[in-house]
Amino acid sequence: MLNIGIIGITEVLEPHVKRIQKNKNVIVIGKASVGINTQLNSFHFSIPEFNRVELIERADILLVDDSSLLPFELLCDIVKKGKHIFMTEYLNLAVEECKEIIKLSNESGSVVQVSNPYYYLPGIQWLNDNLQAPFFLDVSKFASGKSFNDTVFPLLLMLTDLVGLNPKKLNAISFKSKENELGFTNVRLEYGNASVVNLNFGNQISFNTFNIKGFSNDLYVTMDFNKDIFLLDNKRIDLSKHLSINEFDVFLEAIYIQNQRNGNLEDYLLSKMLSLDINKKISKLLV
Secondary structure, eight states: OEEEEEEEOHHHHHHHHHHHTTOTTEEEEEEEEOSOOSOOOHHHHHSOBOOHHHHHHHOSEEEEOTTSOOOHHHHHHHHHTTOEEEESSOOOOOHHHHHHHHHHHHHHTOOEEEOOTTTTSHHHHHHHHHOOSSOEEEEEEEOTTOOHHHHHHHHHHHTTTTTOSOOSEEEEEEEEOTTTOOEEEEEEEEOTTSOEEEEEEEOOSSOOEEEEEEEETTEEEEEETTTTEEEETTEEOOOTTSOOOOHHHHHHHHHHHTOOOTTBHHHHHHHHHHHHHHHHHHHHHHO
16 A cells, blocks of 8 residues: 655645545545645545645655645655655756656656656557558647646657657747737657657637547548547547556556656656757747
8 A cells, every 4th residue: 555645736636636546555645735725625624734744754655736846856855765756747847857856766766757648548549559650640739728838748748659759850830919818839840750740739718629630541530539539531430449547547557566657757858858949949930
């Protein structure tokens, strides 16, 4: 039985914790809340509050969000002690800091995993199994109120098995409306196997979409994740063999067998470096 400590905003972490509590191999022992709770619900009262340092000492696993304000030095100490960390969001680690955490985790056996929510969707798993290079992939993800990192990191991590995170060529273009702050960004990633990935994303108040179109020899696939419509050559795709996977269960399996999986800190580092390159391309356009 592994003890889990929660560090962050209760409302943000609540849905993750409710899924975790269904796993019989773990027990949530306490939380160290960040900020002021505006909604004191039954979930808030059901988990005891701890001092952050005491909670870290008692826990085998720490569930954190990006608001947890864990100083880099404290994060290093946690990993050195062999504690395991699951990040439901993306901590603002610099590239060199990320490399240091990876080094320490390799030495201590600590498993550090970041959320990779799209990768484990049945539709993405189907693409991993069936899309053959070279291919063209067009991905559109629009939602209101999402930051650049909150949108880009999951999309990039989703590509881990499809094409990886080391494109041969990168181009980006971005537009923003000053009047209402709506934005559109297109990122084109070209790979050494001749595959191309087209990412379209931004803030859009009027609609929320997550669509993928894929093209390769003898294959044309369209996926609408919001409407659960998945078509291969205009015929329904049978996704019954690709069940939705709980990424926290994958995280636990990595702890038990000491084998890092997709969504580990190495993947996050590559996505971080690629996102910095994307930002550089966009910044040059805005000068």
